[in-house]
Amino acid sequence: MERKRVLSGVQPTGALHLGNWLGAIRNWVTLQHQHDTFFCVVDLHAITVPHDPALLAQQTRQTAALYLACGIDPQLATVFVQSHVPAHSELCWLLNCITPLNWLERMIQFKEKAGKQGNQTSVGLLDYPVLMAADILLYNAHLVPVGEDQKQHLELARNIAQQRLNGRFASDGETVLNVPEPLILPEGARVMSLTDGRNKMSKSDPNDNSRINLLDTPDLVRKKIRRARTDAVTGLTFDDPERPEAANLLALYALLGGRSPAAAAQECGRMGWGRFKAVLSDVVVEALAPIQQRHGELMADPTALDRVLSQGRQRAETVAQASLERVRTALGLAPRTPETP
Ligand code: AMP
Ligand code: TRP
Secondary structure: OOOOEEEEEEOOOOOOEHHHHHHHHHHHHHHHHHOEEEEEEOHHHHOOOOOOHHHHHHHHHHHHHHHHHOOOOOOOOEEEEHHHOOHHHHHHHHHHOOOOHHHHHOOHHHHHHHHHHHHHOOHHHHHHHHHHHHHHHOOOOOEEEOOHHHHHHHHHHHHHHHHHHHHHHOOOOOOOOOOOEEEOOOOOOOOEOOOOOOOEOOOOOOOHHHOOEOOOOHHHHHHHHHHOOOOOOOOOOOOOOOOHHHHHHHHHHHHHOOOOHHHHHHHHOOOOHHHHHHHHHHHHHHHHHHHHHHHHHHHOOHHHHHHHHHHHHHHHHHHHHHHHHHHHHHHOOOOOOOOOO
């Protein structure tokens, strides 16, 4: 059986947190053994909202190092930086020209983020989902593992591929590029904020106490969990919609402690908040320790990381270039003439 192609990416904005790990990267580690996997650090997406140019390159490398520290193996998976492969920007332009504006204007994430940026909203923010479609289509990805929040963007990528590209520009019975499927894994798919169990844990929350970053020290992890929002009820449960904090923290405990939800509920169901927070802290600290150790080693050896990213870029470029050529040809752009001697 031919292995399926998988592509995913995370933005290098701020530190990666438990949601990024449990909702995204942890699943990639499993997928790399079964499929032909491409994992990029999407730095071009990170500049669609105001960013600090002094931090971007460092955060891009840190994010790549965290992929590896979480268990992505560059022998199995292709790890690269999005902006290192210019085909992403080129395909984005070609797709821009065949994507209706109103498809982008109704994206939930755009409306949310644009609401915050007001009249400073960039064209890039509106175009964000088209760049994401380019990321995916360039590799002819079959499967795209993402959290639930990215479902709408993936649906857009499918519509662009199917209706706009293949539907209008493919020769009979052919496709220009593959139509991708989302891969949304239910367990741990959504990690909620520590300060409000109804909101997602997010890099963009101004309150750092709302999330546990993968590189937080054990002391900081304990402090954040101690301060995490609770309710006045004693005992932990998964299934009370009125108690989102209890459900979230219990789910984290189950996931990181390698227990089934039922086993976690059995074990902690009757604990008071104080006792439960202490055992949860232990499990989180223990789960993060090996990641932090490996991340430290990787950041201490810049040449090794450079080598991984350069190999990844070369592998990615070969695949991406072939797809870009197919789209150029389908849209009728003049072939590049070979260099004259
Ligand atoms: P972002 O932090 O928005 O760049 O997201 C990177 C990846 O992590 C995406 O696949 C998201 O769906 C996933 N992700 C981000 N935050 C969470 C969260 N709180 N719970 C689960 N997955 C998340
Ligand atoms: N938009 C995605 C997010 O915020 C990141 C992303 C960019 C992505 N390009 C991608 C995810 C391609 C999957 C595939 O999570």
